[in-house]
Amino acid sequence: MPSSFRWSRREYKSVLAARRELLGDDHPDTVATRHSLDRLRQGGVVAASHLV
Numbered sequence: 275m276p277s278s279f280r281w282s283r284r285e286y287k288s289v290l291a292a293r294r295e296l297l298g299d300d301h302p303d304t305v306a307t308r309h310s311l312d313r314l315r316q317g318g319v320v321a322a323s324h325l326v
Contacts, residue, residue, distance in 0.1 A: 279314075286311040 290311055293304040 283311070283314055286314060 286307060290304070290307045293301065293307055297304050299305075
């Protein structure tokens with residue numbers, strides 16, 4: 275597993291945890307982050323612009 279993939283997955287997990295705590299599971303930003311993490315896990319390319 276390339277280090278950039280591990281870094282990306284770790285960052286998405288961190289952002290997802292923060293968004294769940296602050297915004298809740300059903301907030302659109304939380305859902306988008308969860309979707310992006312799922313795509314990353316499946317080997318898809320993910321645009322990270324919504325994380326900032």
